[in-house]
Amino acid sequence: MRATNSKTLVLALNDSYETIQIISNISNSANRDQYSILVSNSFHTEYSDFISHSKVETIKLNLSSLIKDNLSNSKHAIKDLLAELNSYNFTSVVNLTYSKFSCYLTSLLELLSKKGPRYDLSCELSIRDQWSQYLFSVFETHAANPFSFSFISSKILKLNRNKNIISPKRANVISIYPSNANSLNASTVSEYIYSFLKQNTNYKIHIIKNRKNSKIVNEILNLDFIDYFSSRIIVKSHAEFNQLIDQYRFIISNDINIISLASFEQTPCIQCFNSIDELTDTNPGCEFSFMIAPKSEIKHIGQHALLELSNALLSNTPIQVLKNNEGCLTLAKYEIYSTHFQHGLPISINLAQSSMNGFTFMKALTTYLMPLCIDSTEFNVQPPTNFESSLSELQHIKTGLELAFELSEHAISSAKSIIDEINSDVPKISHVKKHSQRLSEIDVLIRSLSDKFPNLSVVLDFHLTNITNFDAENILQMAQHRLIASQHLKNSVSAYYELLETLLSRYNKRKNTTAHQDDISN
Amino acid sequence: MNLEQEVLTALEVIKTKVNSEKPVNKDDLELLLLASVLEEVNHAGN
Numbered sequence: 001m002r003a004t005n006s007k008t009l010v011l012a013l014n015d016s017y018e019t020i021q022i023i024s025n026i027s028n029s030a031n032r033d034q035y036s037i038l039v040s041n042s043f044h045t046e047y048s049d050f051i052s053h054s055k056v057e058t059i060k061l062n063l064s065s066l067i068k069d070n071l072s073n074s075k076h077a078i079k080d081l082l083a084e085l086n087s088y089n090f091t092s093v094v095n096l097t098y099s100k101f102s103c104y105l106t107s108l109l110e111l112l113s114k115k116g117p118r119y120d121l122s123c124e125l126s127i128r129d130q131w132s133q134y135l136f137s138v139f140e141t142h143a144a145n146p147f148s149f150s151f152i153s154s155k156i157l158k159l160n161r162n163k164n165i166i167s168p169k170r171a172n173v174i175s176i177y178p179s180n181a182n183s184l185n186a187s188t189v190s191e192y193i194y195s196f197l198k199q200n201t202n203y204k205i206h207i208i209k210n211r212k213n214s215k216i217v218n219e220i221l222n223l224d225f226i227d228y229f230s231s232r233i234i235v236k237s238h239a240e241f242n243q244l245i246d247q248y249r250f251i252i253s254n255d256i257n258i259i260s261l262a263s264f265e266q267t268p269c270i271q272c273f274n275s276i277d278e279l280t281d282t283n284p285g286c287e288f289s290f291m292i293a294p295k296s297e298i299k300h301i302g303q304h305a306l307l308e309l310s311n312a313l314l315s316n317t318p319i320q321v322l323k324n325n326e327g328c329l330t331l332a333k334y335e336i337y338s339t340h341f342q343h344g345l346p347i348s349i350n351l352a353q354s355s356m357n358g359f360t361f362m363k364a365l366t367t368y369l370m371p372l373c374i375d376s377t378e379f380n381v382q383p384p385t386n387f388e389s390s391l392s393e394l395q396h397i398k399t400g401l402e403l404a405f406e407l408s409e410h411a412i413s414s415a416k417s418i419i420d421e422i423n424s425d426v427p428k429i430s431h432v433k434k435h436s437q438r439l440s441e442i443d444v445l446i447r448s449l450s451d452k453f454p455n456l457s458v459v460l461d462f463h464l465t466n467i468t469n470f471d472a473e474n475i476l477q478m479a480q481h482r483l484i485a486s487q488h489l490k491n492s493v494s495a496y497y498e499l500l501e502t503l504l505s506r507y508n509k510r511k512n513t514t515a516h517q518d519d520i521s522n
Numbered sequence: 523m524n525l526e527q528e529v530l531t532a533l534e535v536i537k538t539k540v541n542s543e544k545p546v547n548k549d550d551l552e553l554l555l556l557a558s559v560l561e562e563v564n565h566a567g568n
Contacts, residue, residue: 063566066559071528078552078559100558108551119554121545123536 008035009090010157011105011116013061013097015043017256020050021150021284022096022157024264027054029159036090049242050261059085063101086110096153098136115156127469130374131155137458137465144458146363147370148283151345155375161344168246168265172200174310175241175248177208178216179255183272183293185300186219192303194225196310197232206248208258210238250289250313252306260284270309272301279337280363285346288313291337298333305334335360342379349382356386358393362455365499370458373492383503393455394500400453401497404460407442407449408493411486414438418479432475439482443467459496463489529557 010026012019019039026035032055041062044051051058066081068074086109095106095116103125106118117136120126127133135152138145154161176193178184193205209217217235220226226233236244241258245251246265253259254272262269263284271291273279279291290309292301308331336351347367350360364384371377387394414435421431443464450460463485470481536550546554 063559064563066556067525067563070525071532074525074529074556075552078556082552099562101555101562104551104555104558108548108555119551121547122543123540123546123554 006034006091007088008157009059009085009088009093009109009111010035010037011093011095011097011102012037013040013043013099013102015040015046017260017282017284018096018149018153019043020047020257020260020264022153023051023054023056023058024260024284025150025154025159025161026157027056027264028162029154030162031160032056032162035157036088038085050264054264059088082108094157095132096156098139127465128471129156130466133465133469134370134374134462137461142281143359144362144366144455146280146348146367148281148285148346148348150283150285151347154345155371159344161341170249170267171247172202173204173206173244173248175206175208175236175244175251175253177213177241177251177253177255177258178220179213179253179258180216181254181274182299183254183274183301184216184252186216187223188300188303188306189216190220190223190225192306193220193233194228195303195307197229199307199311200314203249204232204234206234206236206241206244208238208241209235213255250310252310256282256284259286262286263289268313270306270313272306274299279335280348283337283339283346283348285339285341287339287341289339290351291339291348293335295333295335301334305331309336343377347379347381356384357390358397358455360384361387361390361394362397362458362496365496366458369492369495369499370462373488373495383499385503385507387503387507391504394504397453397455398497398500400449400456401493401500403449404446404456404493405490405497407446408486408490411439411442412483412490414442415479415483415486419476419483422476422479436475456496459489459492463492526560529553529560533557 010022012022023037023039026032026037036057036059038059038061039051041060044058044060061081066074066077068077090109090111092113092115093106093109093111095102095114095118098117103117103119106114106116107120115129116132117125117127127136131152134147135149135156138147174196176189178189197203197205207217207220221235242261245262245267248262248267250268250270251258251262252270252272253262256271256273256278259269259271259282263286266286269286269289271279271283271289273282273291273293275293279293283291290313292305292309294301337348338351339346340349341347350356350364356364361384364381368379368381371379417435418432421427421435446460446464450457450464453460466488467482467485470478470485472478472481532553536546536553539546539550
């Protein structure tokens with residue numbers, strides 16, 4: 001099939017949840033026909049049912065077929081691949097894979113518009129669009145990043161979510177699809193199954209077994225609890241799961257690929273993981289789903305927590321029910337997130353705000369401020385309120401913001417000096433060199449500030465990625481870019497600071513009022 | 523000489539170019555693309 005006039009080629013070559021989410025988001029978007037997705041042969045084979053159900057146009061790529069017996073033949077195979085991809089007449093390419101192969105491929109495709117990383121003619125990695133720069137910069141600093149891959153890739157692709165997605169009728173069956181990861185263990189799951197079936201007499205449970213998780217599934221099935229309800233516990237294969245996925249009332253799993261497939265079908269999930277960073281990064285975005293991870297002191301998700309979330313899902317107002325239970329001891333041991341859609345994009349909402357630390361606080365601020373700074377999208381985010389236990393941490397963050405503000409001002413001054421010098425009648429090279437050197441020193445200081453203040457790494461690392469990726473043919477253009485980028489940093493840091501100050505002063509005011517009322521009543 | 527050795531030898535020329543701050547051309551990028559294919563296929567094989 002040949003592409004129409006304005007079709008975009010999307011490189012989605014990871015055999016993992018990222019590719020499932022890209023296909024899912026494009027499929028659920030109103031502009032799905034404008035995209036064609038390059039996927040690996042192995043992904044296409046493993047997820048052929050999902051791909052055909054998604055109705056998204058895909059192109060298969062078999063990397064092994066490019067390797068021939070000698071260099072000349074292999075080079076021909078590469079040229080043939082490029083000729084084939086260029087023959088589709090795509091108008092643009094978006095690289096969402098971040099591998100060496102995809103970056104070189106992006107460079108070589110003869111297309112005017114390119115998004116995502118690619119290599120330039122100096123063999124340096126180059127990323128021009130801001131959301132791709134953001135995605136690149138949070139690879140290493142995910143603990144402070146509130147946005148999921150699903151959110152960021154939808155931003156890069158400019159997807160418009162189709163609002164008329166109809167959720168199918170659900171059966172009274174839930175599915176448990178454990179992987180061997182340690183957030184779910186066999187005894188907890190079997191205890192949960194026993195309690196759930198005892199409480200919900202009209203429900204059945206499907207346990208999904210494949211060649212990778214047979215160890216944990218066998219352990220679950222061998223425990224005594226299971227025998228009481230053996231007629232209502234059915235083992236299903238992965239293929240059967242694929243057929244039933246849109247009929248389940250909800251799914252419990254610690255496998256992000258499974259959760260991503262379920263999310264495509266709008267099937268609610270309880271997504272179990274070892275750390276909350278993993279959850280917000282990988283959140284596929286499904287309304288009426290929960291993401292849960294234990295806080296550091298425990299390793300597994302307990303059966304009581306799973307039951308609380310199940311009950312919340314079985315009622316039709318899960319978020320409200322859970323909020324009423326906020327103080328409940330069972331859930332206090334966990335970080336729990338849910339998804340809320342705004343502007344057609346999934347935002348992870350922290351439901352257990354009672355224990356906000358510096359990271360969760362800054363994540364909430366970043367959710368509001370970063371899209372505003374990058375493309376002026378304003379999300380309606382609940383401001384953090386319960387941060388009493390992290391006041392000293394927030395003071396520390398304020399110091400980091402002050403230092404970042406100072407550095408951005410120095411960078412602005414140096415960039416301005418370079419521009420003035422070059423525009424003068426007799427520019428002095430020594431002055432230009434001195435200020436360029438100063439800019440390099442500022443970059444080093446910003447990098448070390450990011451290491452010292454990991455809560456601020458999202459904003460600082462994004463700036464560092466931004467300043468190294470620009471089109472400049474001479475030092476004047478470089479200085480102009482640095483001036484704009486440093487001004488952006490200054491504005492972002494000021495916005496964080498002001499918001500932090502406002503929240504802290506509101507907190508102090510509230511505290512003083514409470515103390516005053518206590519004095520009066522005494 | 524097998525394919526991997528041929529690619530490595532050809533990459534040396536590109537490396538020299540990059541180190542002396544000369545721009546690479548389309549043929550060089552195609553070779554780098556091939557090298558990345560070899561890397562990924564070997565990685566998947568392991």
